[in-house]
Amino acid sequence: MKVLTIIDEQFGDYYKPQMFIGCVNCDFKCAREGGFDPKICQNHLWKNQPLIEISPEQIIRRYLHNPITSAIVFGGLEPMLQKQDIFDFISCLREKGNQDDVVIYTGYYPEELSDFIKRLKKAKFQNIFFKFGRFVPNQKPHYDEVLKVDLASDNQFAQKIC
Numbered sequence: 773m774k775v776l777t778i779i780d781e782q783f784g785d786y787y788k789p790q791m792f793i794g795c796v797n798c799d800f801k802c803a804r805e806g807g808f809d810p811k812i813c814q815n816h817l818w819k820n821q822p823l824i825e826i827s828p829e830q831i832i833r834r835y836l837h838n839p840i841t842s843a844i845v846f847g848g849l850e851p852m853l854q855k856q857d858i859f860d861f862i863s864c865l866r867e868k869g870n871q872d873d874v875v876i877y878t879g880y881y882p883e884e885l886s887d888f889i890k891r892l893k894k895a896k897f898q899n900i901f902f903k904f905g906r907f908v909p910n911q912k913p914h915y916d917e918v919l920k921v922d923l924a925s926d927n928q929f930a931q932k933i934c
Contacts, residue, residue, distance in 0.1 A: 787920035794848030802906040847877035
């Protein structure tokens, strides 16, 4: 699995202490559709980071040996450009008997991910959350009741998928 970063303990993207996994790709759909420079995106500089090759098992081992964290967040760039990696990671985590929350920060909307969401549900995964919605500049952050954190744009929202 390729990632840009792994932050073993983070406290900003979800109400539970989380491990953050930075995904490697983004098509900057938000900027393209919104007509703004991608450099405005807070994640733009992530594109220049070197890739880290690490197995899901290694990441999960790190996660399970940390007594502080109780959730995993995928974000950084666009996780849905690594759907198979995300699915395989969740499968491996669940096979190890861990049912902790997995949160996926995506700029896509539910209707754009309906096949992937169906696949997650069919696999009978539990405790999978998505933050949906493209970044829109110059928005006032708003509090999301599901994630219990502020989101950058008022069109963004979170849902528990399964």
